[in-house]
Amino acid sequence: MGKTVFSLSFTATPLAVRRGLLAFETYLAGLPIASERRDSICIVLAEALNNITEHAYPNATGPIWLRAQVQGHQFIATLRDRGAALPAGLLPQPGPGTGHSAPNPTDLPEGGFGWHLIRSLADGLDHARFAQWNELRIIFRNAVPSPPLP
Amino acid sequence: MGKTVFSLSFTATPLAVRRGLLAFETYLAGLPIASERRDSICIVLAEALNNITEHAYPNATGPIWLRAQVQGHQFIATLRDRGAALPAGLLPQPGPGTGHSAPNPTDLPEGGFGWHLIRSLADGLDHARFAQWNELRIIFRNAVPSPPLP
Amino acid sequence: MGLRAQHSNGFCLLQVEDSRIDAAGAIAFKEAVRQASEGGQDDVLLDLGAVDFIDSSGLGAVVAVMKALGPDRRLHLAGLRPAVAKVFRLTRMDSVFTIHATVADALKDAA
Amino acid sequence: MGLRAQHSNGFCLLQVEDSRIDAAGAIAFKEAVRQASEGGQDDVLLDLGAVDFIDSSGLGAVVAVMKALGPDRRLHLAGLRPAVAKVFRLTRMDSVFTIHATVADALKDAA
Ligand SMILES: Nc1ncnc2c1ncn2[C@@H]1O[C@H](COP(=O)(O)OP(=O)(O)O)[C@@H](O)[C@H]1O
Ligand SMILES: Nc1ncnc2c1ncn2[C@@H]1O[C@H](COP(=O)(O)OP(=O)(O)O)[C@@H](O)[C@H]1O
Numbered sequence: 271m272g273k274t275v276f277s278l279s280f281t282a283t284p285l286a287v288r289r290g291l292l293a294f295e296t297y298l299a300g301l302p303i304a305s306e307r308r309d310s311i312c313i314v315l316a317e318a319l320n321n322i323t324e325h326a327y328p329n330a331t332g333p334i335w336l337r338a339q340v341q342g343h344q345f346i347a348t349l350r351d352r353g354a355a356l357p358a359g360l361l362p363q364p365g366p367g368t369g370h371s372a373p374n375p376t377d378l379p380e381g382g383f384g385w386h387l388i389r390s391l392a393d394g395l396d397h398a399r400f401a402q403w404n405e406l407r408i409i410f411r412n413a414v415p416s417p418p419l420p
Numbered sequence: 421m422g423k424t425v426f427s428l429s430f431t432a433t434p435l436a437v438r439r440g441l442l443a444f445e446t447y448l449a450g451l452p453i454a455s456e457r458r459d460s461i462c463i464v465l466a467e468a469l470n471n472i473t474e475h476a477y478p479n480a481t482g483p484i485w486l487r488a489q490v491q492g493h494q495f496i497a498t499l500r501d502r503g504a505a506l507p508a509g510l511l512p513q514p515g516p517g518t519g520h521s522a523p524n525p526t527d528l529p530e531g532g533f534g535w536h537l538i539r540s541l542a543d544g545l546d547h548a549r550f551a552q553w554n555e556l557r558i559i560f561r562n563a564v565p566s567p568p569l570p
Numbered sequence: 571m572g573l574r575a576q577h578s579n580g581f582c583l584l585q586v587e588d589s590r591i592d593a594a595g596a597i598a599f600k601e602a603v604r605q606a607s608e609g610g611q612d613d614v615l616l617d618l619g620a621v622d623f624i625d626s627s628g629l630g631a632v633v634a635v636m637k638a639l640g641p642d643r644r645l646h647l648a649g650l651r652p653a654v655a656k657v658f659r660l661t662r663m664d665s666v667f668t669i670h671a672t673v674a675d676a677l678k679d680a681a
Numbered sequence: 682m683g684l685r686a687q688h689s690n691g692f693c694l695l696q697v698e699d700s701r702i703d704a705a706g707a708i709a710f711k712e713a714v715r716q717a718s719e720g721g722q723d724d725v726l727l728d729l730g731a732v733d734f735i736d737s738s739g740l741g742a743v744v745a746v747m748k749a750l751g752p753d754r755r756l757h758l759a760g761l762r763p764a765v766a767k768v769f770r771l772t773r774m775d776s777v778f779t780i781h782a783t784v785a786d787a788l789k790d791a792a
Contacts, residue, residue, distance in 0.1 A: 273483065274431070276427075276428050287593065288590065375665050376666070379633065380630035438705045463736070530741035541771070
C-alpha cells in the first residue's frame with residue numbers, strides 16, 4: 271500500500287486538469303483513506319492545479335506534473351510546473367488565521383477562494399523553485415490509519 | 421493531449437492490480453481513443469499485469485511500474501517488474517497464428533488465455549531485461565485519430 | 571453541461587446532470603442556468619444531488635448565477651453531497667444561499 | 682462479491698452486482714455462485730449486465746462454475762457488455778456457453 275506511487279504529467283488546461291483529477295480520484299479511492307479526507311485531498315489538488323493553469327501559465331500553457339504517494343501515515347502530493355514563480359507571501363504555513371484572508375461571503379465574491387481552501391485543508395505546504403520549475407509539496411497528516419490495510 | 425503521461429507503481433497483488441487498472445481506465449477515458457479500442461487496451465494490460473503477479477513473482481511479491489502515453493497515433497504502455505525473466509518463445513510478434521496457441525474451448529480450460537489475449541489485441545510487443553528488471557513495451561497502433569482532439 | 575429544467579411549487583427547479591462543476595465547466599454551467607431561468611419570475615432551486623465535486627471556479631459560477639437572477643429572485647440549493655457541502659462550508663458561502671437538505675424538503679418548505 | 686439470486690421461469694437467476702470479475706475477485710465469485718446455486722436442479726442464468734470488465738481469471742472462474750454445475754444443469758449467460766463479450770469471443774469461449782443478449786431474452790427463449 272505504502273509503495274503505491276501515482277504520477278501523471280499533462281498540459282495545463284482546465285479539461286486536462288479535470289481528467290487528471292478523475293484518474294487521481296480513482297487511484298485515491300483504492301487507498302485506505304477515509305472518504306471525508308479523500309474529499310479534502312481532492313479539493314486541495316483541484317485548487318492547486320487550477321492555480322497553475324490560471325496563474326502560473328496566464329497567457330500560454332505548459333506542463334504539469336503531479337505525483338502522489340503514501341508515506342507512513344501521511345499522504346503527500348507533489349506538483350511541478352514551469353510557469354511563473356509563486357508570489358512570496360502566498361505560502362505561509364497552513365491553518366486558519368495565517369496568510370491572506372478568505373474573501374468575505376457577503377461581498378458575493380466569484381473567486382479568490384483557491385488558496386484559502388488549500389490552506390484550510392492541507393496540513394503542510396512546501397514550495398521550492400528549481401531552475402525554471404515550481405515544486406509544491408502538499409502534506410496531509412494522519413491520512414492513512416495504522417496499521418495500513420493490506 | 422499527446423503529452424499526457426500516466427504512471428503508477430505499486431506492489432504486485434491482485435487487489436493492487438485491480439486498483440491500478442481502475443485508475444488507468446479513468447485516465448484512458450480522457451483520451452481520444454474509441455471505446456472499443458479502450459476495451460482492448462484494458463484487457464491487454466490486465467493480462468500483462470496479472471501475469472507479472474502470478475508468474476514473474478510466483479512465491480513472493482515485488483514492485484510493478486506501469487507507464488502509458490500517447491505517441492503520435494500510437495498508444496504505448498510500458499510495464500516493468502523485478503521478477504522472473506520472461507521465458508523465451510513466449511513473445512513472438514503478435515497477431516493470430518504465432519506463438520503458442522490458445523487453449524481449445526472444448527477442453528473447458530480454466531486458464532492459459534492470458535498471452536493469447538495479449539497477442540490478439542496488441543499490435544506490437546517488445547521485451548527487454550535490464551539488470552534484474554523485465555520491461556515489456558506494448559504498442560497499440562492507430563489508437564489515436566488524427567488530428568488529436570484538443 | 572446537462573441541466574434538466576422543470577416548474578414545481580413556485581420554483582424553477584434546475585437539476586444539474588453533470589457530476590462536476592469545475593473550472594472546465596463553469597462557463598457552460600453559468601450559461602445553461604441563465605438560459606433555463608431567463609424570463610421567469612420564480613425562485614430558482616438548483617438540485618446538486620448528482621454533483622459530487624465542485625471547485626472554487628464552480629463555486630464562483632454559482633455565485634454569478636445568483637447575482638444574475640437579480641434582487642427579486644432567490645437561488646436555493648438542495649442535495650449537496652459531502653465534498654460539495656465542504657467547499658460551501660469552508661468558504662462560508664453556505665451563509666449566503668438558502669440550502670435545503672433535499673429537493674423534497676425545499677418544495678415542502680415552500681408549500 | 683455481490684450476487685443477487687432469484688428463481689424465475691425454471692432458471693436460477695444470478696445477477697452479478699460487481700463491475701469486475703477479475704483475478705482479485707475470481708475465487709469469491711466462484712464461491713458465491715456455488716453457494717447460490719447449490720442444491721437446486723434449475724439451469725443457472727448468470728446476468729452479467731452490471732459487469733463491465735472480465736479478465737482471463739474471471740473467464741476461468743465462469744468455466745469452473747459451469748463444470749461445478751455438473752452434466753445436468755446448464756450455465757446460461759446474459760447481458761454481456763462490450764469488453765466482456767470481446768474476451769469471450771477472442772478466446773472462443775462464446776461457443777461453450779449459451780449466451781443470450783438479455784435476461785429477458787433468456788427467459789422468453791425458455792418459456
Ligand atoms: N501557482 C501560482 N502561480 C502564480 N501566482 C499564483 C499562483 N496561485 C495563485 N497565485 C496568485 O494568488 C492569487 C490568489 O489565488 P487564489 O486564492 O487561488 O484565487 P483565484 O480564485 O483568483 O485563483 C491569484 O489571483 C494569483 O495572483
Ligand atoms: N510475466 C511472466 N513471467 C514469467 N513467466 C510468465 C509470464 N507470463 C507468462 N508466463 C508463463 O507463460 C505461461 C502462459 O501464460 P498465460 O497465457 O498468461 O496463461 P495463464 O492463464 O496460465 O496465466 C504461464 O503459465 C507462465 O508459465
